[in-house]
Amino acid sequence: MEYSEELVRELKRKAIQVRANILEMIPPGKVGHLGGSSSIADVMAALYFHMMRINRNDPKDPSRDRLIMSKGHAVLVQYACLAELGYFDRSELGKVKTFTGILQGHPDMDKTPGIEAVTGSLGQGLSVSLGVALGLRLDGSKSRVYAILGDGELAEGQIWEAAMAAAVYKASNLTAVIDWNGVQATSTTAETFPIENLVEKWKAFGWNVIEIDGHDMVQVLGALDAAKAYTQGPTAILAHTIKGKCFPFAEGKAKYHNAAMNEEEYKIAWQCIENMKREVEA
Template structure:
């Protein structure tokens, strides 16, 4: 099973399709975590369609790489990709968070194909990733583990326990991506509970740190390439992002952390995504 090798240009198109899937999940009036899902959407596209060894038609392959959303509320980004990979039926997009559907409010491996753990109680996903990466090391396997964390999530002490243990175990098969969108549920992180110098803090704990623009596909791919070349220590990619990216009315607006679209906002987003997709199709 080969890694998918979409180019940066192709990935940008894929990310538009994933944002379209996100929109299909969040019909007008449906409350959902739009902001944090869209800020991490480009990284998610790059992971599933370029970086990771993951085959949507063989989701139990023991050689697959693992992706965990420690910031579990942003799992809509993962659903959007898993639908595009064929793991989840497209009709499920319309049944988000319903008794009839398989798409839960937070990641649930028991319910949703392609989801690798139970996360969403914040702070726990990185530790689960440490366990997976250590397990692969014990078995001398090449699988890689990717964990997406929120910047607001770093207020959870367990994140730092996990950060310490990952470097203690020299887990160079573990990559943490921090979705540095600078907003949390009720406002700006620096106003609520400052988590400054994120990269310096993680670096001080023995990690290799890469900072990149989380919406520039070339920068994202370059960061993952650099991460693969690091040996003996875990890697943190601080992805600088915009909460609500791709949905102009939601960009940088904290209330879209978990909000709903009006019909007008929905139509506007649909029109914009359709136009962007047409533009790339005509190139």
């Protein structure tokens, strides 16, 4: 499918703003999940600002598509998108992980408009997403469900139980996006808990599988459209990404899975945002 240059450029702008919002939430000295939030920012921008059916005036619109952050520790990227949608005042970005704010360290559907499930214990989000997808199908709804998974999270057995069930029930309204950045909390996934042949594994579990560069907006859009068009069962989008993408000091480093930036790093990060803006407009 062809995508207009303006659409691609606008979604790149949104991805930059999403990363800027992430920086607002974790100023120098504040610990936060920079790495895994920024790695999936391009996919999240494509979903929230183009692909998903969303009512900006009503986060509970029954006809909406649902997005569930199975890798709940990276919820900063979801908050960044929800802020752009206007689901809450931007002042909340400065109150992340405080008792006075509505944006907690992991997704809380009771506190935050636009959050569909409480996640954080890794491995559970795909099961929740499948349940939601099957419920929507029983209701005759055309709404879709998108589950965002981490690659380290795939070590959890519950993921594969849900994967089998989704194929058995031919949940074609379910798309799983795997943030395949190769780095988890303390090291690489290869060193910690290697899971070989991921593409073949998901295919063997009965899923339609699409492998992409998760930072190439055209590829992201193509994969999401292909997933929507596939009606024989669930789709897994295996998105090759870079942990800490766009912030050189953090890229590919386990240290920034969950860490605080110092003043110099924070300054560099904002300069990267400005550089990206100039590149997109060039």
